[in-house]
Amino acid sequence: MPIIDSCEVIRSEKVGPVLHVVRFRHETIAASAQPGQFVNVLTREGFPPFLRKPFSVCRRNANEGWFEIFFKVVGTGTRLLAELQPGERRSIIGPLGNGFGLSHRLQQAIIVAGGIGVAPFPFLAEVLRQHEVTVSVYLGARTRDELWGMHQFAELADEVFISTDDGSEGFHGRVTEMLKPRLPELARESDRIQIFACGPEPMLKAVMQLGRQFNLPTQISVETMMGCGFGICMGCPMPNPANRAGQAYKLSCIDGPVFDIHEVEMEWPH
Amino acid sequence: MAALSITIAGVEFQNPVFVASGTFGYGQEASELVDVNQLGAIVTKSITPEVRIGNPQPRIAELPAGMLNSIGLANVGLERFIAEKLPFLQKLRTRVIVNVAGKTEDEFVQVVERLESEEGIAGYELNYSCPNVSEGGLEFSQNPAITERLTRRIRDLTRRLLITKLTPNITDIRVIARAAEQGGADAVSLINTVQGMAIDMATFRPRINTVIGGYSGPAIKPIALAKVFQARQAMAIPIIGIGGITTWEDAVEFFLAGATAVQVGTANFIDPRTGVHIAERLERFLQERGLESIDELIGAMKA
Numbered sequence: 001m002p003i004i005d006s007c008e009v010i011r012s013e014k015v016g017p018v019l020h021v022v023r024f025r026h027e028t029i030a031a032s033a034q035p036g037q038f039v040n041v042l043t044r045e046g047f048p049p050f051l052r053k054p055f056s057v058c059r060r061n062a063n064e065g066w067f068e069i070f071f072k073v074v075g076t077g078t079r080l081l082a083e084l085q086p087g088e089r090r091s092i093i094g095p096l097g098n099g100f101g102l103s104h105r106l107q108q109a110i111i112v113a114g115g116i117g118v119a120p121f122p123f124l125a126e127v128l129r130q131h132e133v134t135v136s137v138y139l140g141a142r143t144r145d146e147l148w149g150m151h152q153f154a155e156l157a158d159e160v161f162i163s164t165d166d167g168s169e170g171f172h173g174r175v176t177e178m179l180k181p182r183l184p185e186l187a188r189e190s191d192r193i194q195i196f197a198c199g200p201e202p203m204l205k206a207v208m209q210l211g212r213q214f215n216l217p218t219q220i221s222v223e224t225m226m227g228c229g230f231g232i233c234m235g236c237p238m239p240n241p242a243n244r245a246g247q248a249y250k251l252s253c254i255d256g257p258v259f260d261i262h263e264v265e266m267e268w269p270h
Numbered sequence: 271m272a273a274l275s276i277t278i279a280g281v282e283f284q285n286p287v288f289v290a291s292g293t294f295g296y297g298q299e300a301s302e303l304v305d306v307n308q309l310g311a312i313v314t315k316s317i318t319p320e321v322r323i324g325n326p327q328p329r330i331a332e333l334p335a336g337m338l339n340s341i342g343l344a345n346v347g348l349e350r351f352i353a354e355k356l357p358f359l360q361k362l363r364t365r366v367i368v369n370v371a372g373k374t375e376d377e378f379v380q381v382v383e384r385l386e387s388e389e390g391i392a393g394y395e396l397n398y399s400c401p402n403v404s405e406g407g408l409e410f411s412q413n414p415a416i417t418e419r420l421t422r423r424i425r426d427l428t429r430r431l432l433i434t435k436l437t438p439n440i441t442d443i444r445v446i447a448r449a450a451e452q453g454g455a456d457a458v459s460l461i462n463t464v465q466g467m468a469i470d471m472a473t474f475r476p477r478i479n480t481v482i483g484g485y486s487g488p489a490i491k492p493i494a495l496a497k498v499f500q501a502r503q504a505m506a507i508p509i510i511g512i513g514g515i516t517t518w519e520d521a522v523e524f525f526l527a528g529a530t531a532v533q534v535g536t537a538n539f540i541d542p543r544t545g546v547h548i549a550e551r552l553e554r555f556l557q558e559r560g561l562e563s564i565d566e567l568i569g570a571m572k573a
C-alpha cells in the first residue's frame with residue numbers, strides 16, 4: 001500500500017557525467033517496496049516542473065530504513081533532484097505499481113538493462129540472490145560513462161556482460177544482439193528461466209520480440225508518461241495484444257510498470 | 271465542520287470542496303492516500319453507456335503551470351461501473367455525484383435512467399462539454415438550444431441533484447449558463463478544460479495524440495474565475511467553480527467570484543489530499559475572519 005510523505009535526503013552522489021543516486025530515509029517505503037516498483041517524487045514545491053516524476057526503487061535497506069533512486073538528468077525535474085543536499089526533504093508517493101513477478105520455480109534470471117533502465121535491477125538482483133536464483137546480467141549503454149550499473153552487480157550477479165553502442169567498453173553493439181546467441185540454449189530450460197528487461201523503447205521491443213520468438217517467460221518494465229502514478233488520471237495506457245483489441249487498455253502505473261510480454265504490445269494500432 | 275456545510279437544491283454537503291470528474295478515478299484509487307470521507311463530494315470519472323478505451327498515447331503533456339490531456343473519456347462503462355465501482359462509493363459518508371457523458375442525447379438518458387434505480391447517488395453532472403471526443407463533444411456544449419434540451423430531458427427523469435457542466439470554449443458563457451438554468455438544472459459547474467495545444471521541439475510533432483486537447487491546472491484559474499463571475503451575473507442557480515484550484519486561497523477567490531462550491535481537479539495528481547487540506551484550511555479561515563458560514567463569502571467580492 002503506497003503512502004504519501006515527506007522524505008529526508010540522507011545521501012546524494014554523482015556517479016557519472018549526468019548520473020545521480022539519491023538516498024531517502026523512509027522506513028515504511030523501504031520496508032514495503034518490491035523490486036520493480038517505483039516512487040513518484042515532487043522535485044520542488046510549486047512549479048515547474050508541474051507534475052511529480054517517477055523513478056524505480058533502485059536499492060533499499062529495510063533495516064536501515066532507506067531507499068535509493070538512480071537517475072539521469074534529462075530535464076528540469078531531474079536537474080533539481082541532482083541538486084538535492086542531505087537534510088533536504090521532498091514529498092514522495094510510494095511504493096507504486098506492480099513489481100516483477102517471481103515464480104517459485106525460478107532458478108535462473110536473465111536481466112537485460114539498457115542505459116538508465118538498469119535502475120530497478122540492483123534491488124531485484126539482491127532479492128533474487130536471497131532466493132538463491134542464478135543471476136545473469138546483460139547491461140547495455142550508449143557509452144562507457146553511462147555504465148554505473150556495472151559496478152553494482154559485481155557482488156549481486158553471477159555473471160555480467162557489458163555492451164556499449166560505441167564500443168568504449170565490452171561488446172560493441174546492442175545489448176539484445178549480445179544476448180541473442182544465448183537464447184536457443186536457454187529456451188531448452190524455459191520453465192525455470194525468466195527474462196527481466198528495462199530500458200528504452202526500441203530495446204524493449206527487441207526483447208519482447210525475442211521472448212516471443214524463443215518462447216521464454218519475459219517481463220518488461222515500461223516507462224510511459226504519467227500524470228499521477230496511482231490510477232486516477234488514465235494518462236498512462238499500454239496497447240493491448242491484437243487479439244484483445246477493444247478491451248480496456250492496461251494502465252502502466254497500476255497494472256504495470258512491469259508487464260508480461262503477452263499482456264501488452266509496444267506499438268499502437270493505426 | 272458545521273460552518274463549512276452547504277446545501278444545493280436541498281442536498282447537504284459537509285463542506286464545499288469536491289473532487290472533479292476525471293481527476294479522482296472512481297474514488298477508490300486514491301483512498302489509500304487520503305481519507306476520502308473528508309471531501310465534500312466525489313464526482314466520478316465520466317460514465318458512458320459502453321466501455322470506452324480512450325485515445326492512444328500520448329494522452330498527457332506536462333506544461334509549466336498545468337497540463338494538456340486527451341484521455342478521450344476512457345471509462346469502464348455503465349454496467350461495470352455499477353457492478354465494480356459503485357459499491358465502494360455507496361459505503362462512503364461523502365456525497366457521490368456521477369458524471370455522465372455520451373455521444374448522443376439518448377446515451378445520457380440511458381445512463382441516468384439506469385442509475386436511477388441505484389442507491390447512494392446524490393446527483394448527476396452532465397459532461398457534454400468534453401473537448402477530446404470527436405463525436406458530440408464541443409459542438410454540443412457550445413449550443414444553447416441543445417444545452418437546454420438535454421438538461422430538460424434529464425430533469426424529467428430524476429429528482430436527484432442535476433448539475434450541467436459547462437465548457438469555457440465559448441464566446442459568451444452567460445448564454446449557456448442561462449440555457450442550463452432554463453432546462454431545469456439545479457446548478458452549473460464550470461469550467462471544463464480549456465482547448466490547448468503544444469508541439470515538441472525535437473520531433474515537430476504535437477505533444478498529444480489528438481493535437482488539440484484540454485488544458486487544466488493553475489494556468490487556467492484566471493480564465494475559470496472570469497467565467498464563474500460572468501455566469502453568476504447571468505442567472506440564479508448555484509455555481510460550482512472549477513479550474514486550477516490548488517490552495518485554499520484559490521478556493522476563496524472562487525467563492526468571492528460567486529461560486530457556492532468548488533471542485534479540485536488536476537491538483538489531485540500531484541497530491542490527492544489537496545481537497546481535504548483546502549477544506550481544513552477554509553474552516554480556519556472562516557474562524558479567523560469571524561464568519562459564520564461559507565455563504566457569507568459567496569459573491570462577496572467588493573466592486
Ligand SMILES: Cc1cc2nc3c(=O)[nH]c(=O)nc-3n(C[C@H](O)[C@H](O)[C@H](O)COP(=O)(O)OP(=O)(O)OC[C@H]3O[C@@H](n4cnc5c(N)ncnc54)[C@H](O)[C@@H]3O)c2cc1C
Pocket residue numbers: 038049053054055056057069070071072073074075076077078079116119120222223224225226257332
Ligand atoms: C515507472 C517509471 C520509472 C522510471 N524510473 C526511472 C529511473 O529509475 N531513473 C531515471 O532516470 N528515469 C526513470 N524514469 C523516467 C523519468 O521519470 C523521467 O526521466 C523524468 O520524469 C524526467 O523528468 P524531467 O523533469 O527531468 O524531464 P522532462 O523535462 O519532463 O523531460 C525531458 C525529456 O525526457 C522525456 N521524458 C519525460 N518523462 C518521461 C518518461 N516518463 N519516460 C520517458 N521519457 C520521458 C521527455 O519526453 C523529454 O524529452 C521512469 C519513468 C517511469 C514512468
Ligand SMILES: Cc1cc2nc3c(=O)[nH]c(=O)nc-3n(C[C@H](O)[C@H](O)[C@H](O)COP(=O)(O)O)c2cc1C
Pocket residue numbers: 233235290291292293315316339341343369397400435461462463484485486487488490512513514515533534535536537
Ligand atoms: C486528465 C483529466 C481527465 C478529465 N476527465 C474528465 C471527465 O471524464 N469528465 C469531465 O467532466 N471532466 C473531466 N476533466 C475536466 C476536469 O473535471 C476539470 O473540469 C478541469 O480539469 C479543470 O479543473 P482543474 O484545472 O482543477 O483540473 C478531466 C481533466 C483532466 C486533467
Ligand code: FES
Pocket residue numbers: 225226227228229230231232233234235236251252253254
Ligand atoms: S499515471 Fe495516472 S493513471 Fe497512470
